[in-house]
Amino acid sequence: MRAVVQRVDGASVTVADADGEGSGPAVVGEIVGEGLCVLVGVTHGDTPEKAAQLARKLWSVRILEGEKSCSDVNAPLLVISQFTLYGDARKGRRPTWNSAAPGEIAEPLVDEVIARLRALGAQVETGRFGADMRVSLTNHGPFTVIVEV
Template identity: 90%
Template sequence: MRAVIQRVDGASVTVTDSADGSGGSGVVGEIVGEGLCVLVGVTHGDTPEKAAQLARKLWSLRVLEGEKSCSDVNAPLLVISQFTLYGDARKGRRPTWNAAAPGEVAEPLVDEVVKQLRALGAQVETGRFGADMRVSLTNHGPFTVLVEV
């Protein structure tokens, strides 16, 4: 699993098209104030154990103001599935997505990350898997880090 983590002063995700069949548009996830916006990518061979490991890392990563973690200050997280994190653009002009797990594999694992974070006590908001989303955030720093488990 791969995650792009951004320290934010607020973030939201809006669904602009309900073509995925889940219905409705508008803000589906939002955090206010200091927290993390996390884009999560899943590749072949990822497991629920890796999802739990990523959740623990996200909850305890000391990247907030004053080298605090979300667990230290009860900061919220906005978790959004992002298959394009496994895009490969080394050759040609079009990325390939071969390393990204298919939706039926990826969705339950992203859900597992969220479930594990909540079990740790985190306030977690999410995007909507497979939807056309718009992510808005105020990156504090700017501060962005890549984590792989």
């Protein structure tokens, strides 16, 4: 599993068609104040154990102000699935997605990361798997790291 983790001063995700019936865009997940915006990608061979490992890392990594973790200050996380993290653009002009796990494998593992974070006591907001999303955030620092497990 791979995650791009950004320290933020607030973040939200909007889905283009919130109810699937043409109602228009709506915010489906939002955190206010200091926290983490986390884009999660899943590759072939990832497991629920790796999801649990990623959740523990996200909850305890010390990248907030004053070298604190989300667990130290009860900071929220916005977790968004992002299959493009496993895109490969080394050859040609068009990326390939061969390393990204298909949705039927990836979605339960992203859900597992979220469930494990919540079990640790985290406040977690989410995007919507497979939806056309718009992510807005204020990157504090800027501070962005890649976490792989």
